[in-house]
Amino acid sequence: MAERNIRLGKWELKGYYPYVPFLGKTPETGGEPLGVTDWIAATVPGSVQHDLWKADIIADPYHGMNSIHCEWVENRWWVYRTTFDFEPDQMRTIHLCFQGLDYKAHLFLNQRPLGTHEGMFVPLSLDVTEMLRSGGNELTVVFEHAPDIMGQIGYTSETKSLKSRFPYKWDFSARLVPLGFWDEVLLQRKGHHLLRDIWLQPLAQEGVLNVSGIVARSGSGGKSAEPCMLKYKVEVRFEGEIAASAERWIDSPVESSTFLETKLSVEKPELWYPNGTGAQPLYEVEIQLWENDSLSDRWEGRTGFRSLTWERSEGAPDDALPYTMVVNGRKVYIKGANITPLDVLYGNVTEERYRRFVQELKEAHINLVRVWGGGVIEKEIFYELCDRHGIMIWQEFIQSSSGIDNVPSKDPRFLELLRETATAAIKVKRNHVSLACWSGGNELTDDNGVPVTYDDENIAMLRDLVRQYDPHRLFLPTSASGPREFLAVDEPGTNYDVHGPWKYGGATNHYYMFNHSDSMLHSEFGVDGCCAVRSMEKFLGEEDREVTSVRDNQVWRHHGEWWDTLERSREFFGDIATLSGLVAASQWVQAEGIRYALEANRRRKYRNSGSIVWQFNEPWPNVSCTSLVDYYGLPKMAYFWVRKAYAPIHLSLKYDSLLVRPGERFAAECYVQNSMDAGLVKWRAECFDLSGAMLWRESGERSVPGNATIRLAEFAMDIDCSTPEVFAVRVQIEGLEPNVYFFSTLRKDYLKALLHAPQPILQATLKETAYSETGECVRKFLVRNIGEAVALYVTAETIRPADDPVFCLQNYSILLPEEERLFIVRCPMSERQADPPEVEFVAWNK
Template sequence: MSIRKIKLDEWDLKGFYPFVPLLGKSLETGGELLGVTDWIPATVPGSVQHDLLQAGIIEDPYYGTNSLSCEWVANRWWIYRTKFDFNRQEGETVRLCFQGLDYKAHIYLNQSLLHTHEGMFQPLALDVTDLLRTENNELMVMFEHAPDEMGQIGYTSKTSTQKSRFAYKWDFSARLVPIGFWDEVYIGVTGRVNLKETRLEPEWNGEDRGVIRVKSLVACGSEGIGEFPRAISYRVAIYKDGNRVSETGQKYVVVAEQTVCEAELKIENPEFWYPNGMGDQPVYEVHVEIWDGEHKADQWEGATGFRSLAWVRNEGEPHDSLPYTIVVNGEKMYIKGVNLTPLDILYGNVSDDQYRRTVTMLKEAHINLVRVWGGGLIEKEIFYDLCDRSGILIWQEFIQSSSGIDNVPSKDPHFLRLLEETAVSALKTKRNHISLACWSGGNELTDHDGVPVTAEDDNIALLKSLVDTYDPGRFFLPSSASGPLEFLDVEQPGKNHDVHGPWKYGGPEKHYELYNRSDSLLHSEFGVDGCCSVSSMRRFLPDEHLKVTSVQDNLVWRHHGEWWDTLERSRQFFGELPNLESLAAASQWVQAEGIRYALEANRRRKYGNSGSIVWQFNEPWPNVSCTSLVDYYGEPKMAYYAVRQAYRPFHLSLKYDKLVFRHGETFKAACYVHNSGKNRSYDWQADCFDLNGNFLWTKRGSHIVGANSASQAAEFSMPIDERCPDVFGIRLRWDADTAQSNVYFFSARRESWFRSLWEGPKPILDCSLKNQTVSAGNGTSTGTFVVRNVGGSVALFVKAKAPPGADAADVRCLQNDSVLLPGESREFEVLTSIRAHQENLSSVLSNVSFQAWNDR
């Protein structure tokens, strides 16, 4: 922190062939060595690629196969340049602060080399107090070409950098390797005394009083070298909701070169922090100041809260397993999780609004934990701040990942030094966050035999020792998966502790057999792939590629989702697909069905199973098809709403063996109740119906369900014969509320199993805007629509549609994908946001329409 923070916003950028800037002039001619570009305006933070696009030097790398023509950028050297004046006051210490240098950077001030830095995740502060001029300072940062590193396929044992690997090519991204400042750059001004780091330690006495201990490492003078001993004042105040709730008086300490200053502040009747869905998230803001005589020398702000968090062993788990169940404030928490990739392949260009939108969508989907994946980033501070205030627990991985050919953590001494620097920086920065639940050594790390690593591995032992030193008491997992099996294998019962996979739909019978037989203690990564919407495809696919095709037949599609072709799967379910809209809809329906069933099957085993962490929530690159729940442009797929449904605090689910039946078989299913809250009584109703809305049978019951539990409520069966429709639905309802329902579809067709969902009479929807609220300040409007099915057939998966000219992601509705039988109605809450090309919020909302999935 600092008493003054001056952002350096006006930058220029120029590219060179490697090493050219070090020479400057030609040996042959003596003339200036020109760059591969002229000076162009640059955005900081950002990326070289973004600036080149803005300058018209490269084409949009997200469009078509343009990124292939942009790979040269990572192989050049780039110089950022800015000029500034600075008037230093007596007693001030001035530092150049770099929060995210990507990757190897040489920093020059007024033509003098200050420092050479390697690594993405270690902030750098350089004391320039005696080097600044009053006018016309020139700061230049020269980035070398991106280091040679592996994408998804390679040898983990040969990893040599701490650069985010996913941008070198992963199954959900192209190869587009960023260079530049991925986090902010500023001038930080302090007095002669400065705060190097601050740690917060909240404790609760179990009754009506809490304590927040604040410990700061304080340095005297320029980089800890100056006049000492000195008397200083260490002041701490704590605020909640803008009101001061505690503070220290002045405390004078004698500072040597570096000294630890401490304060203990009492909080009367503290409010407790809970994960999303368990309670509220009150945070206490901590303000620390250092005063040197009559002058404030430095300041720091952070936040914390009161909660206990422990990891305990699962109920009935094998004796050799790790603890996978989270207990918060004495209550078990079932993990309703997702895996997070970076929000953009050019991660330096992610805006604060994108982070806010992402965390909002996590919270609205009832998600309570996010795994920040080791192939990506240790995210910017704003993400963790938002998770603190939204109740999203963080599973943070260090920057290591599997590579396929071998997955053995690197032991290269240079790499281990970089890994340690990254880890120490992350530990000191993130440990204060109340949302931080655990650390992990990395993604899918194994020994040479493919067995998940343990702390016996030297690399992992180093990380564990650093966690024990800098964040003692925080849970540490060697890797995810943590073994003894890496991948779910129901043929080896008792060994599926923390497992990964699969990432594909297993078929109308095997998919359900797998999850019904699973005995995983924690399922920390798995998923099903599905297409994005056609409106999103239009943003990155050239017109000639907007057609039904596959990644085998179309190189552009292959470039945007190589591993995730769903064409044949979609044809199996729905027959021939007449247009791209049909393919997208069919693909998303199977993805949603597959993920929902996996989540509900795991949840039925609560707390034999501790939870699910879906792969993946988002994607950093636009894919035709991918395992993400939300596409690159922020538009949710059907799977997002299926996850939101499966993670609801109170929920009914259906257990079954398969989706497709033949005449002569018997449909059998069991209804389960899932309750994340207290004991409660409830009424349930199960309706079996055809696609015209005719009821084949209805069953009802009343039960009392225990707190924080899952249990079976009922069983159903039905003969599959000539009286059975080709496709029938089962709707589970509770508390006599159509809005509280969960709908499943089954087929008795021999082929094109679910084509009947698209055939037959179309539903007719009548909708009216009941009320609306416009908030011009934050650019949103909210409206309540009443949607009624006035036709003679079931309206499937009703969804709010953005009006022409608006981005689909700017119209959000949490009731999307509702099923309405003839004569039924439901209220839909629609939130619209405004972007630069839209002007009238009221107009956007009033032009929202609704469409049923089978009205195509």
């Protein structure tokens, strides 16, 4: 057996003041220092803070203001230890592998030093064969206090350490700086020759898989120094069948390593496509390295066959970078989302949480995520899931702006760490078919505030590394890139890849901005909105669950300092008396603002190559934030409207304002946005008031070209004193989800009627119950509006607050009187639940 993990014992954790663990016994007393904590149980991978919380040494750091009282943790040194048994085998070497040490660690095996490691994104593998003893062994790791790094505000040019920056305080996260093992620790048994730097290069058009790598001798003596015959075998499998194989003999390395390289022919490979444009077939690849007659090492992974190139946006000048993806010869419009780490304590993110996260991305019709440079280079499971579900990845190296100075650091030690981190990341992530491009970092500029170019010393180094280790992928210097960083519609011709804004622009100005934008790529922008009340109940005390603002409530400020939406919500909805009303109003404006931006950009396809909304998730529970999904995984209204805006075939309205006055003429243009092949669409549009009374209807048929956007129709209506204060326009393609827009004729409290509309009567009938392979209960309900008023934004909710929340893609549907819709409700089944939770269907105007 080439590789077998040796089971480590349970981990323990203890805290000390800096340098104390190196002291041993004190000269004054002759005793060992007691430490700031006793030994407690530790989770690996994980974080010091999580273990202290579970041991009741610190309070729940996510609740209230508790994280402030946890900041002492980052300033202590922390010692982990574990034990394991070992029996020597002359035919095997033992390797201690650390996938993520956060941040600077001193390593000891049986009280003997193994060395010191700095850099949380650079894995460390040590041959410890000669240091092990038969029977019991002890592994000890001492983590120094966290390095002094700037949070969101500071001077990028003065960066000296390469640790994830966002936990030091960002607009979507409080300060909670994790330490510990953020990824796996493995003790592996191998032979005397090892596989390193495996690189899979599938060539779709040729039907060829190039496999290369390094065969290295283990660092221990004995058998590894003896000459021997080495053989490697490569096997490619697809759907359980062998698609290609090869077997080669190589000489044992005379020095420390030698190269392996082979080419395999795969007949008519199935092509891999991004989410929403085709399937994601994956080929399993196994490489075995044989030492004489003994299996010495094994590498396993997956790959996919697809071609990927990048083109300039249509009409772009010659100095513009290429922003349009072309996959398998077909342009793909970017329907993107920026992601942050899933948790401020990123080491504690479980595989199941990653699975739910990527599933939510896929179901939102997202086809690309930007892994933001202020966060982390994610664990391998994330990239594997993106391979499986067609989520393309824009991977940034770990650099970010700082507000005061955004110039990439030239500090020699930082550049050394950056080189090590980038090299390690490229060599691993390049094997993922989902990887679309690399980027130097987030919002990096020169001294004049202009996005950096390849001429910057820091960026040039990264570009050279990508050229060396992954030469066929695009490398962008930063995001945004081009002559300006932020969208400026009053300076047309300068908006290449731009960022911003992150706030709703107003009932008229927001629409002017996006109707006049000429961005080639909009790689970051958003609108803020509150999280759900049931999420607030998890991190706010009862005394703080009220209608308030970040100006007036310190706890709210701690959970969303930049993202207050109270005054904006009052502008649209008038006085708001309840927390649930504030959440509804805040989420509505967020959803409206993001939806319109996405639709407006998509109407310019491929003059605009795509949108990457900021942000999909948040790593910390915020009262309000620009995320589409809150910390607890609950989607906001904006998630569902983004899902519609990114749908393969979608109808959208172009209009100038949400407000139309008596005496004016309401006008809107209807566009069909098609990512599929050409075809005939049957469409209808209707305008109604909150009672469901129809003001007008139109319908038609139209041949729509493939992978294009065209104007379908134009609607107009004179506004007079008889026009309802609030009216809606619903557009729909037959068989697909409708899209509903609300407009107001009022001069203030524009949409107050939505929160105070007449009550509908909903009738839900359970039609089917089934269970998935994961144990999730899936129930189908036919929901009918049997009342006399429009049912606004119907959602599926659990009746018992203690139940786990349910997930339903049909949430926020609008049902006119006598209309019905099928709601498919997914109910996660926790261990404490014997039966699925009871579900009810609730409208805003309940």
